[in-house]
Amino acid sequence: MLRLDRQKTKQQLLQNAISLAVGLSSLIHLHNLKSLSSICKFWDSFLIPIILIGEIMKLFLSNYYSFSEMQKNQTNLNKKKQGFLAADKMLAIFIQCAMVVLYGFSCILLGAPVLQDYEKTCILSIILTLLTVSPLVFLLGAGGALQVWFCEKVENIVKAEEVYISLYKYHAIGAILGAWLGSVVVPLDWDSDWQEYPIPNVIGALCGSGVATLISTTCVLYKIWSAFLSY
């Protein structure tokens, strides 16, 4: 008989719901924009704030669950209450900035214009950073994020955070693959406005993370379904 971890499932579903909501609302926002080329300007679209708010909401969700979990077993509580140190905060900001630069360099290597259009490259790399780097840094701080990327095992995390990280991985890989695949429309001679860099890549990143979220939701639902059958 399969047992279902109710807490975990609830968190997974809620978090995926937020991700999907963010994806949908940003796509609707893009749809309502006068012209898609306003993605390329910092102040003409709300894409970055929407994604940022979504990530913060997910963070709150995870914190809520980990807090309730920690209340149950008091042992972990002391460590977690300390919060992040100042140095760690600086490092977190530095890591995010460095990742923006790295993404920008990758874009240029893959064919983005070098000297002009740096604002477009900047926006694309900020969105990619928000989707792939920031969630971890917000949750675990710089040290924890580095551990997740480069070490096999992460120390000092509770179950709710583990759930968050496993969903984050889907999300991040989907975003990167989507942004990479988005370029496929560039050579076509349709002369549409959405073919212009970085619009297909931004939309690709959003759709990619959306598809990845759908896949992980399907996995969760399948688990619920099989638990229900065996019940």
Added chain:
Amino acid sequence: MRTFLVFYSCFVLGALLFFFGFFVIDYSGSLPSTGVDLEAQNLSIRTPFNRSIIIVIDALRYDFASEKNFPKSFPLLKSQGCLLRLKANVPTVTMPRIKSITTGMIPKFIDVILNFGDQVLSGDSLIKRMKDRGDKIVFYGDNTWTNLFPESFHRSYPNTDSFFVQDFYEGDLNITNGVLTKEFQDYKHDWDHLILHYLGLDHIGHVEGPFSPKISKKLNEMDDVLEKVVKFATENDILVLVTGDHGMRTSGGHGGSTPEEIWVPLLVFNEKVKCLDPFSFNQIDLAPTFSFLLGLRIPEPSIGVFLDPLMSVFEEDALSAYFLLNNHLMSKMGSTNLLQKDFHKDCSLGKTSFERFSTTKSERDYNYAMEHLKVCSKKISNDLTGGDDDIDMEMCGIAIIIVALNYFNMLSNIIDRREKQLFKPKETIFQGIVSTVIYSILKASGITLPYLFLFSFLITFSLWKSIKYFKRLNFSRPDQSMLILGAVSLFQTLSFSSSSFIEEEHQTWYYVGSTLLLLISIYAFSRKTLLKEKIEWIFVLSLNIFCRRLNQTGDKWINIPDIGDWLQSNDFYLLILSGFGILLLIIVLHRSKAKAWTFIHLICGLFILNFRFQFFSQITPKMSVYSTFSLVVLMILNGKSFLHSIAFICSLLHKPHNIILVFLEIITLKKIYKYCELWTDKRWSSVYKTVFTFWMSKMYFFYQGNSNNFATIDVNAGFIGVEQFNLFLAVSLTVINTFTSQIIANVLLTEDIWKTTKKQSSHETSFIIQGILATTPLPLYLVLMIFFKDHIFIWTVFSPKFFYEICHSLIYFVFCIVGFLIIKIF
């Protein structure tokens, strides 16, 4: 490996058969003339001109014909002449265009390829008509004409080197001097028609592009010539026609279908001709118009119409001329075909009203007949130029079967590597019998093909082998990352169903190549590598970013100014960049054990630079080329590494700003090989290396400025160190220059794999995998070609791509054979 080579050669044979089936070479133009007879129709049309001068200025595009470029002759045009806009057909290459001008038909695509080896035009043409009447024709200029019409000219002074693009002035000056001294003075009355073909403009375009200051200088030179010619012509009542055979694209070449390439001007100088508006017509309209202006009959293959503004010289005879043209076109179309068209009414109305006019002579009938005859001839001409499916479907179908089966055999050969005896005596006899049966069946069913027996044998052989393989084949589960390697080839193959992905194929490979570089560099940085290593990686990556912008290529973005264009006008920076490239090349080839060779490389590099920039004035370019060649021969004789000699040959052939690419390719591939061994499973590392090499060589192929279009082939390379035009040498040098990246990559890969492993099987595998990767797109592409045979881009995009693909698989076939021989010998 031997089995693989046999399959590969069958594959190539099949692809070539498709080639000849798709581009039917048909010169059955020598049919007895069914053209209209003036006498038979009992019509008399005046002959406005008895003598003419035709001047073809190669690559004279429409916007070049302006008052600014022709300050002396343009004002003449307004008072006594005509300026029209003509649309040349694709391919915009000299020989097919000359055929169009002289015969009024549209030659086949295959003529582009035959452009390099001219063929005699045996059919009917203006020239033939002139000669048959006994007119004396004198020719000066491009030897394409004398190859097309041998023994047609009373006197001819052809340039011996029509492809020798470095010559801007000398050839043209020879023409002008010859004409002015001989034809206008000594033999003033000893000719009826004078044809001049100037090549200088085209050569400037090829080398420096249409924005070069030399262009307007050249056009002014042409203007001086025109002024003198027109002056002579006015004194002697001679018709003067000036036109371009094709235009010039913004990047300087020609061959495609951009507006800059297809629109050419037609300037007519004579007092009798007057027209003000620059109307647009087709280039094929020249032949019928011209033949009537000179009192000749329309060349038999012509499908053009009249250039209406010029017809005013006939006055009331114009109607009869139109009537004859109409009869000619209707006979070209065939009466049964005509009845099915919606415009056949115009034709019959025109005919009846013409007949009515010849009795009534009323003005109303005249206008009525004129109108309908014009409409009818235009419509027929449009119809005849549009539809042209002369594809040998049976041959293509059989070729596809052969190609597909052999591709399958090649593929299964890599999965199942046990080498077997290919020709067992019993089987061979059996195959012979079966192919004879197929042969007789094909013959009985009425299919008359050349190479019929070869077909049937190839089919039997491939089918037989495929069945044998199919029986024994067990697909083992492939490695997961292998699937990704295959996915790129699959994407490439499928992307060829879209014309823009063919035009912009470089984008695909840039993306694949730079993604690979990105991944490997991330891997390199995540390991604990030395600082020196990291700096080298950053250098390689940034140089790749830079070199990608050296040459814009493709179709849509090709006209964006690139670094190469800029360098061409800044000699100093060009020298720095190419010197830097050579220096880096010498450094990367340097081995501490062989310092003497580095010294020789240095001398060799200096010679190459001297060839381009001439800083030692004592050493002529010719001397530098020959000394480079002899040093390269010395390197080959040394026998240690073939890479050195090939790298220097390629640097010599490359345009100066591309020299750095030779270095970049070598260093990038070396870096990739180094991390390939660390990154991937030991067993598979040579496979990965091979696939990565293939991708990167594709990427550098496009970095160099190549594309899937003939216009970007750098013809200059074929004439380096060549004084007389030599077809074999020119073609092989051009091929080496075009496929430089593949050659270097292969040599590098072979040397690397031989260094790392002693196993013969992995040496063979690398060649086999490359062969398979190179041939993968073809089977499906052949099907696509048939599927798209009516597509509007079939002649401009799909056919050139097909030619490139065949060349590509042939090149890799050569690699495989050479590799096989080397493996057997050593």
